[in-house]
Amino acid sequence: MRAWLLPTRSVAWFGLLAAALLLPPAMADRGTLNDLWNVAFAIVLASAWNLLGGFAGQISLGYSAFVGIGAYTTVLLALAGWSPWLTLPVGAALAVVFSVIIGLPTFRLRGPYFSIATIGVGEAVRVIASGVEFTGGSSGLRMPSGAFHFLPNYYGMAALALVTVGVVAWIREHAFGMALDAIRQDIDAAEALGVHSARYKLLAHAVSAALVAVAGGLFATNFQYISPGSVFDFRLSLSIVLMPIVGGIATLVGPVLGAVLFSYLQIKLLASPALRDSYLFIYGGLLMAVMLFEPRGIVGLWERLLGAWTRARSRAAEA
Amino acid sequence: MEKLAGVLLSSLFAAGLYATMSYGLAVIYGVMRIINLAHAGLMMLAAYVTLTLNVRFGLDPFLSLFLVAPLFFGLGMLLDMALVRRLPRGGTTPSMQSLLLLFGLWLVLQNLAYLLWTGDTQSILTPYTMSSVRLLGDSYGIPLLLVFGVSLLSLVGLDLLLRKTFLGKAIRAVTQNRDAARLSGVNADRISAVAFGLGTAFAAIAGTMMSTLYAFTPDFGRSFLLKAFCIIVLGGLGSFTGVAVGALVLALIENLFAAYTPIPTSFQDAISFSLLVLVLVAAPSGLPALFRSFSRKAVAR
Numbered sequence: 001m002r003a004w005l006l007p008t009r010s011v012a013w014f015g016l017l018a019a020a021l022l023l024p025p026a027m028a029d030r031g032t033l034n035d036l037w038n039v040a041f042a043i044v045l046a047s048a049w050n051l052l053g054g055f056a057g058q059i060s061l062g063y064s065a066f067v068g069i070g071a072y073t074t075v076l077l078a079l080a081g082w083s084p085w086l087t088l089p090v091g092a093a094l095a096v097v098f099s100v101i102i103g104l105p106t107f108r109l110r111g112p113y114f115s116i117a118t119i120g121v122g123e124a125v126r127v128i129a130s131g132v133e134f135t136g137g138s139s140g141l142r143m144p145s146g147a148f149h150f151l152p153n154y155y156g157m158a159a160l161a162l163v164t165v166g167v168v169a170w171i172r173e174h175a176f177g178m179a180l181d182a183i184r185q186d187i188d189a190a191e192a193l194g195v196h197s198a199r200y201k202l203l204a205h206a207v208s209a210a211l212v213a214v215a216g217g218l219f220a221t222n223f224q225y226i227s228p229g230s231v232f233d234f235r236l237s238l239s240i241v242l243m244p245i246v247g248g249i250a251t252l253v254g255p256v257l258g259a260v261l262f263s264y265l266q267i268k269l270l271a272s273p274a275l276r277d278s279y280l281f282i283y284g285g286l287l288m289a290v291m292l293f294e295p296r297g298i299v300g301l302w303e304r305l306l307g308a309w310t311r312a313r314s315r316a317a318e319a
Numbered sequence: 320m321e322k323l324a325g326v327l328l329s330s331l332f333a334a335g336l337y338a339t340m341s342y343g344l345a346v347i348y349g350v351m352r353i354i355n356l357a358h359a360g361l362m363m364l365a366a367y368v369t370l371t372l373n374v375r376f377g378l379d380p381f382l383s384l385f386l387v388a389p390l391f392f393g394l395g396m397l398l399d400m401a402l403v404r405r406l407p408r409g410g411t412t413p414s415m416q417s418l419l420l421l422f423g424l425w426l427v428l429q430n431l432a433y434l435l436w437t438g439d440t441q442s443i444l445t446p447y448t449m450s451s452v453r454l455l456g457d458s459y460g461i462p463l464l465l466v467f468g469v470s471l472l473s474l475v476g477l478d479l480l481l482r483k484t485f486l487g488k489a490i491r492a493v494t495q496n497r498d499a500a501r502l503s504g505v506n507a508d509r510i511s512a513v514a515f516g517l518g519t520a521f522a523a524i525a526g527t528m529m530s531t532l533y534a535f536t537p538d539f540g541r542s543f544l545l546k547a548f549c550i551i552v553l554g555g556l557g558s559f560t561g562v563a564v565g566a567l568v569l570a571l572i573e574n575l576f577a578a579y580t581p582i583p584t585s586f587q588d589a590i591s592f593s594l595l596v597l598v599l600v601a602a603p604s605g606l607p608a609l610f611r612s613f614s615r616k617a618v619a620r
């Protein structure tokens with residue numbers, strides 16, 4: 001076990017994250033809170049994706065489907081008179097059902113074949129969602145006008161981010177997480193040792209789909225308007241994949257670091273027109289740099305620096 | 320009956336273009352065991368280069384193939400030497416690392432096109448864009464027929480290259496067994512660069528031809544990439560004759576669905592993506608393998 005992932009350190013990290021997300025409403029202005037809301041949203045997406053894409057090593061490029069399912073469930077049920085909060089579990093349940101329907105066939109594929117199939121699934125869902133009527137077609141849907149309070153939504157998203165990180169940390173420490181680890185390292189060896197790989201992959205997919213769908217529901221409530229172009233977008237799937245990979249795939253801290261970095265980038269990008277036109281340069285360039293130089297992202301880079309520093313220090317001590 | 324003939328004919332025409340765009344992916348996959356996600360970006364880039372040549376110098380899109388294809392061949396070799404070669408080799412199965420690296424390249428190419436040519440929808444108009452000929456009672460645009468002709472020529476060219484030249488022999492040898500090829504003196508690294516160049520050139524040929532048929536944006540090519548992937552899986556990954564069969568099967572299915580079912584054309588892409596998932600799951604080693612296993616069962620009985 002790496003030193004900074006020992007339980008005490010983990011608790012310190014978690015406490016820091018909780019303080020960063022839960023304290024600001026008392027003192028920060030609405031603009032800062034909006035930025036933090038985006039950070040929390042990104043943490044949910046990145047950490048939940050990391051459960052399947054990182055720990056189990058099944059890189060899915062179609063996660064926007066779950067954001068969309070959550071968001072549309074919330075808007076459609078709210079339009080039917082439901083309270084937005086009550087729609088969240090329904091969205092999560094639908095996402096779980098969908099994740100199993102998609103997972104049963106696609107989990108028979110390995111590595112890149114699985115990834116390509118998930119692009120296909122994501123695109124098919126987007127095309128269908130833009131074509132059918134109940135999604136509002138390409139013009140989208142608006143939440144029923146009514147009292148919307150930002151703060152409860154903010155606390156909801158912040159709590160969801162903490163729950164997601166907590167759930168992933170818990171899974172990692174238990175047999176479930178070890179099974180996922182084994183599947184990533186060598187699926188044949190894992191099967192030979194009695195790990196029912198299909199079942200664990202489906203379970204990981206379902207858990208992360210549910211978390212992402214709840215985030216999608218909160219997203220719809222906060223923005224009050226959704227369309228297939230906003231929630232089923234390929235670019236959304238893309239940033240969901242990029243955050244954990246840039247931060248450090250298959251680690252606990254990595255997705256959180258990636259989410260913070262990307263939210264910061266996004267805020268900067270929105271503020272400057274010159275940068276807004278080159279966000280794909282930044283995303284693509286980061287992805288290429290990570291793959292070429294440090295496949296384990298920021299976490300890997302940090303560990304490498306730490307290793308170099310310790311070696312230098314021990315050499316200095318010897319001399 | 321006449322309707323069926325029309326459907327078959329338009330499937331054949333579509334299959335030519337589909338096969339051309341898929342050969343690029345198949346060559347790279349065969350030799351390097353890499354799935355080139357940047358394929359779509361390279362097709363898009365070729366379409367824009369063709370557009371610029373057309374607008375600036377009045378060059379006909381089909382003539383510009385003689386410029387665009389060699390240019391992209393060089394670009395492909397450069398990309399292999401600068402990027403792809405730096406990754407650890409994945410062995411017999413393609414590595415996630417190369418998939419994601421090329422994914423990043425695709426994004427960079429999209430942004431490049433956006434900065435150079437803006438995000439506006441573009442299309443290329445030639446004097447013959449609107450003219451058509453009648454075949455079997457249906458009319459077909461001249462560009463479509465030209466695209467079919469060029470596709471046939473380039474596929475025959477590739478086939479001759481692979482079967483009749485020493486380079487082609489070396490490419491096929493590396494496709495079959497990289498280590499054995501190296502033991503018999505083939506420079507596998509150089510062959511990989513050539514294969515990446517060839518794949519890129521075929522992406523460019525397809526992209527240039529598409530620019531005469533479709534309107535395009537920097538986002539252009541994603542649905543074609545998925546179709547191309549579907550085709551090479553249908554054809555049994557890395558089998559060059561299989562690709563032609565796969566292209567024909569996909570084109571037939573699309574056109575039959577469009578002609579005989581009430582499914583709106585906007586869902587057409589959803590059909591090919593669902594087909595992709597279905598094929599990946601039901602016949603991951605492609606149609607040829609499926610037929611073989613059927614006939615073996617028939618013999619056993």
